[in-house]
Amino acid sequence: MNAISLDATDCRILTVLQQEGRISNLDLAERISLSPSACLRRLRLLEEQGVIDRYRACLNREVLGFELEAFVQVSMRNDQENWHERFALALRDWPEVAAAYVVTGESHYLLRVLAHNLKHYSDFVLERLYKAPGVMDIRSNIVLRTLKEDAGVPVALVPNGTPGTSAAKDVV
Known part of the structure; x- marks a missing residue:
């Protein structure tokens, strides 16, 4: 597109x-x-x-009691039928998963998970994520500090109709 x-x-x-x-x-x-x-x-x-x-x-996740944020790499067993569809369906029911992506690299998925604390996160991983059909490996990266978080699109980099230029110079 x-x-x-x-x-x-x-x-x-x-x-x-x-x-x-x-x-x-x-x-x-x-x-x-x-x-x-x-x-x-x-x-x-x-x-x-x-x-x-x-x-x-x-929303401010910390004010709402979500003290833990993690990026979780999930690798799947490819030998199970409909492994992707089954996992995608399961993760829709997990409110802890704030975002989910199909990615390239060593894992199949990257999840952004929010939890109230380490116990909540641990319960989520052990009781739901590890028990999801086809899950083979999980690697967690706990966020210690957020350096930059902008959910927006970098409008300054959007082409403005003239080849080779962008709207960056004209953005407020």
């Missing part, structure tokens, strides 16, 4: 929205130097084109 072409104004809108998802249209329009009606028109077009996938709140 080819990336959509955005102009500098679109990139400014997206940059502000990724930082402040609850900003009013009036404040957004003022911030990017557009009239409110033009800003709303552009915003609706970005939504219709699928550039803006959804709106959501970013």
Whole structure:
């Protein structure tokens, strides 16, 4: 799928929205130097084109009691029938799994797991993850400190329609 072409104004809108998802249209329009009606028109077009996938709140996991975060590599036995489908189905029922990816390399999956504490994490691994059909090996990496976490897309790197250029210089 080819990336959509955005102009500098679109990139400014997206940059502000990724930082402040609850900003009013009036404040957004003022911030990017557009009239409110033009800003709303552009915003609706970005939504219709699928550039803006959804709106959501970013929650503070520690305030909510999730003190442990781990990245878990899971390797599967390939000799079992439908091993991928069965594992994918099982992990949908595990609320501790905040994200799951099929990856290249030594393992088949990379999971981002949140738990209240080490006991909660240990119970999850021993009682559910290890017992999932086809699981052969699990390697955990406990997060000690987060240095950078940005769930957004680097809008400054999005091509702006002119070959060989990006919108980086025009983003607020």
